[in-house]
Amino acid sequence: MSSASLDQMSIRDLRGVGPQLSQKLSKIGLTSLQDLVFHLPSRYIDRTKITPIGSLQPHTDVVLEGEVRASEVVFGRRRSLVCKLQDGTGTTVLRFFHFSRAQQDRLKPGAKLRCFGEVRPGKFGLELYHPEYQHLDGANPPDLDDTLTPIYPLTEGISQIRIRDLCSQAIKAIETHGIPELLPESIKKQFSAELSYSLIDALKLIHSPPPGFELHRLATGEHPAQQRLAAEELIAHNLSLLKMRQKVQAQPAPSLPYKSEVIAHFLNQLPFKPTGAQQRVTKEISSDMEKSFPMLRLVQGDVGSGKTVVAAMAALQAIANGKQAALMAPTEILAEQHRVNFEQWFKSMNISVAWLTGKVKGKAREVQMQRIADGSAQMVIGTHALFQEAVIFNDLGLSIIDEQHRFGVHQRLALRNKGFGENQSEQESSAPHQLIMTATPIPRTLAMSAYADLDCSVIDELPPGRTPVETAVLSNLRRNDIIERVRASCIEGRQAYWVCTLIEESDVLEAQAAEVTASELQLMLPELNIGLVHGRLKPREKLEIMGAFKAGEINLLVATTVIEVGVDVPNASLMIIENAERLGLSQLHQLRGRVGRGSAKSHCVLLYNSPISANGSERLKTMRQTSDGFVIAEKDLELRGPGELLGTRQTGDMQLQIADLQRDAHLLPQIKMAAETLLNQHSKNVQPLLTRWLGNNQQYAQA
Numbered sequence: 199m200s201s202a203s204l205d206q207m208s209i210r211d212l213r214g215v216g217p218q219l220s221q222k223l224s225k226i227g228l229t230s231l232q233d234l235v236f237h238l239p240s241r242y243i244d245r246t247k248i249t250p251i252g253s254l255q256p257h258t259d260v261v262l263e264g265e266v267r268a269s270e271v272v273f274g275r276r277r278s279l280v281c282k283l284q285d286g287t288g289t290t291v292l293r294f295f296h297f298s299r300a301q302q303d304r305l306k307p308g309a310k311l312r313c314f315g316e317v318r319p320g321k322f323g324l325e326l327y328h329p330e331y332q333h334l335d336g337a338n339p340p341d342l343d344d345t346l347t348p349i350y351p352l353t354e355g356i357s358q359i360r361i362r363d364l365c366s367q368a369i370k371a372i373e374t375h376g377i378p379e380l381l382p383e384s385i386k387k388q389f390s391a392e393l394s395y396s397l398i399d400a401l402k403l404i405h406s407p408p409p410g411f412e413l414h415r416l417a418t419g420e421h422p423a424q425q426r427l428a429a430e431e432l433i434a435h436n437l438s439l440l441k442m443r444q445k446v447q448a449q450p451a452p453s454l455p456y457k458s459e460v461i462a463h464f465l466n467q468l469p470f471k472p473t474g475a476q477q478r479v480t481k482e483i484s485s486d487m488e489k490s491f492p493m494l495r496l497v498q499g500d501v502g503s504g505k506t507v508v509a510a511m512a513a514l515q516a517i518a519n520g521k522q523a524a525l526m527a528p529t530e531i532l533a534e535q536h537r538v539n540f541e542q543w544f545k546s547m548n549i550s551v552a553w554l555t556g557k558v559k560g561k562a563r564e565v566q567m568q569r570i571a572d573g574s575a576q577m578v579i580g581t582h583a584l585f586q587e588a589v590i591f592n593d594l595g596l597s598i599i600d601e602q603h604r605f606g607v608h609q610r611l612a613l614r615n616k617g618f619g620e621n622q623s624e625q626e627s628s629a630p631h632q633l634i635m636t637a638t639p640i641p642r643t644l645a646m647s648a649y650a651d652l653d654c655s656v657i658d659e660l661p662p663g664r665t666p667v668e669t670a671v672l673s674n675l676r677r678n679d680i681i682e683r684v685r686a687s688c689i690e691g692r693q694a695y696w697v698c699t700l701i702e703e704s705d706v707l708e709a710q711a712a713e714v715t716a717s718e719l720q721l722m723l724p725e726l727n728i729g730l731v732h733g734r735l736k737p738r739e740k741l742e743i744m745g746a747f748k749a750g751e752i753n754l755l756v757a758t759t760v761i762e763v764g765v766d767v768p769n770a771s772l773m774i775i776e777n778a779e780r781l782g783l784s785q786l787h788q789l790r791g792r793v794g795r796g797s798a799k800s801h802c803v804l805l806y807n808s809p810i811s812a813n814g815s816e817r818l819k820t821m822r823q824t825s826d827g828f829v830i831a832e833k834d835l836e837l838r839g840p841g842e843l844l845g846t847r848q849t850g851d852m853q854l855q856i857a858d859l860q861r862d863a864h865l866l867p868q869i870k871m872a873a874e875t876l877l878n879q880h881s882k883n884v885q886p887l888l889t890r891w892l893g894n895n896q897q898y899a900q901a
Contacts, residue, residue: 601635836860
C-alpha cells in the first residue's frame with residue numbers, strides 16, 4: 199500500500215477490488231480509503247454469543263445452537279420446509295420458503311446446527327424465517343464472532359460480507375497511515391464529552407464494537423464515540439453552507455435603494471396598516487437589498503401573519519429601481535392567489551404582472567414568455583415553470599420563493615441563476631437578491647443548522663382582527679352532529695370548508711373520496727350550495743370554484759389538501775378535517791390557518807377514526823392545545839423528525855450519516871460557532887473536512 203494520505207489512496211489499492219467492484223462502490227460515493235473509513239454502519243447485530251432457545255424474544259437477532267428434532271414440508275398458502283430446533287432450554291421453528299431437495303435431505307432429524315436470524319411470532323410460536331445456518335461438527339465448533347457485526351448502507355451487487363471486509367481493511371490502514379485530526383484544540387474545548395474521544399478510537403469502535411458492548415447504547419446514537427463523529431459531521435455540513443454563502447455573496451448584486459414614495463403609495467391603498475413585525479422585517483429586507491452583494495434571507499411567519507405584503511414591498515423596491523421581481527409558489531392555487539393580490543395592489547401603480555405556470559400553454563405561453571424576456575412584465579408570478587430553461591428574464595433583481603420546503607434546493611438555485619445574463623458567466627453578471635418565505639415555522643435549532651447560509655427574519659405578530667381558532671377533536675361517530683353544525687353556520691351567513699384526506703398518495707383516490715363526500719353532504723344539506731375542489735380539476739375550474747367561494751356564492755367548499763396554503767376567504771369561519779389523525783402537525787396547522795381570517799369567531803373540528811395511534815392522538819391533542827406555529831413545529835420535530843419539516847433540503851440533499859438534527863440539537867449552538875471559527879481562523883482545514891464528510895455532494899448548498 200502507498201504512503202499517500204487516506205483521501206488520496208484509491209479503493210483499488212485494497213485486496214479484492216477490481217474495476218467492476220470499484221464502479222459499484224463509486225455509485226455510493228466510495229472511491230478512496232477515507233470514504234470507506236467514514237462509511238459508517240447503520241446498525242449492528244450481535245453474533246458474539248449463543249442465546250438459549252428458552253429465552254428468545256420476538257423481533258431480536260440471535261445466534262442459536264440446537265438439534266433438528268423434526269422436519270417436514272408444510273403446504274399452506276405457500277409451501278415451506280419447517281424444522282423444529284431444540285436445545286436444553288426449549289424448542290423453536292426454522293421456516294424456509296425457498297429450499298432445495300439437497301437442503302431438505304441435510305436438515306433431517308439429528309442434524310446439529312448453528313443458526314442466525316430474526317425471531318418473529320409465527321403459527322407455531324416463535325420462528326426464524328430463512329435463517330443463515332451451518333452444520334456443526336461436534337468436535338470442533340467454529341469460533342463465534344469477537345466483535346458486534348456492523349450492517350452498512352449498500353448498493354445493488356455488493357454484499358454485507360464484502361463491504362465488511364473492505365471497511366475492515368480500511369480501518370487497518372488507519373493504524374498504519376494515521377488519519378488527520380481536522381478540529382483544532384481550541385474548537386474541541388468548546389465541547390465536553392463529544393470531542394473527548396480521539397478520531398481513530400471513535401472510528402475503530404464504531405466499525406467493530408467489542409463483544410458485550412451495549413447494543414442499546416449504540417442504537418440511540420448517544421455513545422461518546424458516535425457523538426464525536428456526529429459533531430464533526432455537523433460542523434462539515436454547517437461549513438458547506440457558510441462556504442456557499444461566501445461564494446454567492448462574492449458575486450455582485452444590484453444595489454437597490456429604498457424608494458420611500460413608491461412604498462408610501464402602496465401602503466396608502468391598503469385597507470390595513472402593517473404590523474410592527476411586518477415593518478421590522480421589511481426594514482431588514484430593504485437594508486439587504488441596498489447592498490451590492492446578494493441578499494439571502496429566510497422569512498418565517500405563522501399562517502396569516504402577512505408575509506405576502508412583505509414580499510410585495512420587497513418586489514416594489516426592485517421594480518422601482520428598474521429591475522424585475524419573480525415570485526415562485528408551489529401550487530397553481532397559491533400562485534393564482536398571489537397573482538390576484540399583486541394585480542390588485544399594483545394596478546394603480548401601472549406595474550405589469552406576468553403569469554406563468556405549467557398549464558399556461560400555446561399562444562398565451564408565448565405572450566407571457568415574451569413579456570418576461572423583453573422586460574414589459576415587471577412582476578412575474580408562477581409555479582416551478584419559472585425556472586425552466588426556456589424562460590429568460592430581461593433583468594431579474596429579486597427572486598422570491600414561497601413555501602420553500604416544497605421546492606428542491608436545485609430548483610431554487612435554478613431560479614437564482616435566471617438573474618445571470620444569458621451569455622454571461624456567474625462572475626461577469628450580477629446575481630438577483632433572494633427572499634425565501636415559509637409559513638411552516640422551523641424550530642430555532644433546526645434553522646441554525648439547515649439554514650446556516652441564510653439570514654432569518656421572523657414575523658411574530660398576527661394582524662389585528664385575526665381571531666384565534668377554537669379547535670375541537672371529535673370521533674367520526676359524531677359526524678351527523680357536525681353536519682348539523684355546518685348547516686347552522688351557513689344559514690347564519692358564514693362559510694365552511696370540509697377537507698377530505700387520504701393516507702394513499704393518489705390524486706385519483708383523493709378526488710374520488712372528495713366527490714363521494716360532496717355528494718353525501720349535498721343529500722344531507724340540500725339547502726346549501728356546495729362546491730368541490732381537488733387536484734384532478736383543470737386549473738381554470740379550480741380557480742372558478744375558488745372565486746365563487748370567495749364571492750360568497752358557495753356556502754360549503756369540499757376540498758382535498760390542495761387548499762392547504764394561500765387560500766384567503768375571510769367569511770369562512772368553520773373547517774372540518776376528516777381523518778385528521780393521518781396528517782402531520784404542520785399540515786393540520788396550515789389547513790386550520792384557512793379560517794380565522796375575518797372578525798367572526800372561528801372553529802376547526804378534527805374528525806378522527808378509532809383506533810387511533812399514540813402518535814396520532816398526541817398530534818390532535820397538540821392541535822387542540824395551541825395555535826402557536828413554533829410550538830407546533832417543535833412538537834412536529836419531536837414526533838416526526840426533521841425530514842418532513844425541511845423537505846427536500848433535508849431528506850434528499852443534506853444526507854447525514856451519523857448525526858441526527860433532532861437527537862443532536864444540543865450540539866447545534868457550538869457547531870455554528872465551531873464552523874465560523876474554522877472558516878475564519880483555520881481555513882486550510884475546511885476543504886479536507888468537507889471532502890471527508892460530503893465527498894462530491896457539496897454543491898447542494900449553492901441554492
